[in-house]
Amino acid sequence: MQWETVIGLEIHAQLSTRSKIFSASATTFGAEPNTQASLIDLGMPGTLPVLNAEAVRMACKFGLAIDAEIAERNVFARKNYFYPDLPKGYQTSQMELPIVGKGFLDISLEDGTQKRIGITRAHLEEDAGKSLHEDFHGMSGIDLNRAGTPLLEIVSEPDIRSAKEAVAYVKAMHALVRYLDICDGNMAEGSLRCDCNVSVRPVGQAEFGTRAEIKNVNSFRFIEKAINHEVQRQIELIEDGGKVVQETRLYDPNKDQTRSMRSKEEANDYRYFPCPDLLPVVIEQSFLDEVRATLPELPVEKRARFEAEFGLSAYDADVLAASRELADYFEVVNTVCGDAKLAANWVMGELSSLLNASNLSIEQSPVTAAQLGGMIVRIKDNTISGKLAKMVFEALAAGEGATADEVIEKKGLKQVTDSGAIESMLDEMLAANAEQVEQYRASDEAKRGKMFGFFVGQAMKASKGKANPAQVNELLRKKLEG
């Protein structure tokens, strides 16, 4: 039987506010346990929450970016359950009336086509703390630094049809929240976490199959692997006559498998009700207009502009627009050198390899966009050849000069374009290879072609690569014709 996969994702994006969603504590990652937990975060009796306006602004920014309805009136609710790292015994979240309603996000698939993924809703909530199970001798430690960190939970429609699409969606969402500057997107630190709802159904069937939810998958690679594994598990289960049960599962990246965490029957009754300590949040049009004015150019818009304005391919535009920092870098290189295609090639080629090899982000690039742009200018005006440019680039990366010009000067890499100098160099080289010259002249056209390459190589070697290749070709041909 042919199976179709149906996936919906819930992404928790940690909002990059400076303080928590309901208290003034800092949200910095990695502080000593419980040093960023105030009376409110500790759930001390008598304490009350006060909503952080910045979190609301960020949620609105997100809503506007996905073309969603922003609820004029949205309401915080309490989700009640007991857990040691949940100090109040409830999580303040939003249930019936979330801040962001239906919207969508367009993603690029591998074949270059676009797909629109519906977004059901996005709501604000507070994060819980962390339970630490090591080094406490049979007990657990509780770190409440993270408790109260603002989260935006973004729920997609079940519009995703493969693990690859899921990854493309998460990547697009990752790019979007970073473009909007509302989340640092650091998946390793848990700033962006993903729950995957996965089900399968026979191709052509309208109803959805029973879904399993895989909790907290925290890298692009694991999302793909976890979903693929889960799809396989469900298909095998059904084909063996079994039934998928609705449950929460955990992905174990070490074993590359998912295992059951709790079934629907064991699921908590969260007893949601409107939080009486917080008033409904009323969002005025003037506030939304203000937020809209701060929206940057979004990835989709940037991609389209790169194609239209610079004539880049869809693929190149997509890669370059994937992150705001990369796009900004590319645009500076392009502005300096005035050649978008060369700029794109260098950024996606040499620069990306360099960054990948040394595990650096674009912001940490040892070669600045201005340096790279300046170097490309020298390629274009024939000061250096493409081959020498790689040497210049490496020298810049190694900090051996402030500009490409300085490196070229210092290392004497300037291309020789003086015909007289090239001619005398060629004469010397031909004299030293008199025998080959004889052979060349005695050969037919077909054989000559191959031998010509030999003389070019010798000429470039003699000039230490600095002779202008076009000129070498032209002059050499003349001389050999004799």
Next chain:
Amino acid sequence: MDMQQMTLAEIGHALASKQFSAVELTQNLLKRIKTLDPQLNSFISLTDDLALEQARAADVRRASGETGALLGAPIGHKDLFCTKGILTSCGSKILDGFKAPYDATVVEKLAAAGTVTLGKLNMDEFAMGSANESSHYGPVKNPWDLTRVPGGSSGGSAAAVAARLLPAATGTDTGGSIRQPAALTNLTGIKPTYGRVSRWGMVAYASSLDQAGPLARTAEDCALLLQAMAGFDSKDSTCIDQPLDDYLAALDKPLNGLRIGLPREYFGAGLDARIGEKVLAAVEELKKLGATVRDISLPNMQHAIPAYYVIAPAEASSNLSRFDGVRFGYRCENPVNLEDLYKRSRGEGFGAEVKRRIMVGTYALSAGYYDAYYIKAQQIRRLIKNDFVSAFKDVDLILGPTTPNPAWKLGEKNNDPVAQYLEDIYTITANLAGIPGLSMPAGFVEGLPVGVQLLAPYFQESRLLNVAHQYQQVTDWHQHAPAGF
């Protein structure tokens, strides 16, 4: 005059005219409390050191020319206001030993006004009760009859003030917990408009209903205290940013033309007829002062108790989840695992009435019951609010009994929670609607105090205090003291 029998206002004048110092007064009252409170059990903690330190500071401030009316005024706090470094128990075993790490806004504001905190007062556990019998620290007795309850949940506050151990105390009112004990102990007590006083640092019972207010012997003293307690607080999102009236200045306004409404639902079955007579006698006094009276109706009042006993327990079931034995308060001995820790810490730490309300609230919020209970109760709440809004189109003030019965015997209603819940039938509607309410002394039935309740539109605390004060200028019920105190 005996300093122990003085009202706050009188103490203010006496301190200003140097009849005695705040330190002398404090020492005197602390001694009185130690002598007399064993009969009443109204205090959970005495804060001698803090009191003397605050009294000394008040004397210094007065000596340097400050003149605040509350400078050096001795008070006590209901034991659910957080007080830094001092036991804040909420009358519960689960907070036994819990010293709050901060001061409630009410505590902070009153301290800034120069009040002297003599101690923390007994209360029904987590403010759940109308008799002050559910406290882990034992029941409080009514100074008017030591075999009777003082009302609740601010029973310790009421008993201590009625017995002249203190001139005034703070309380909280979720369904009548200031007004009902005030009525049962011959005091004046006011529950302000929801949002008038900050809830920061006030341990929550039912967040959408809880409101702090003073209990004292006169409306004037209530005005003095409320002036210092009320006002906007950015730490409480439900606190309303609206200018405060000058409550003291409003006291002397004549009552000419005051339109009073008597809701017929407040005078029907269930009301002790003798109380009804006292209430009508009070109405006659107010008429003499220039008020006009008419009958009105609050048709949804009959639904108030059921609605309250869904909403309040629902909120409480969530508010009390934080008492889990993990971070503060009581933890069971030798828990074997997490579930055991939760179950036994809470099972051993909470009393029967608290558990009952947590169960009821949990049930009301459960999947499949939420719409039938919680949502329905909220709809009733809206109807009750609308009843008041339309009634206040025709009258300035609503008047009725505070309670259907005078103080009952200790233990009498312990096995019948519903009978006890019904004692709040006249007070609960004000909490559901969020309007202010006041109870004032209006006579006695077989030696037991009777309270009259006044209800006003939102933010008209000054009207309530004004009417009560004018009434107290022509009556002396509020001056009666219990024998032996």
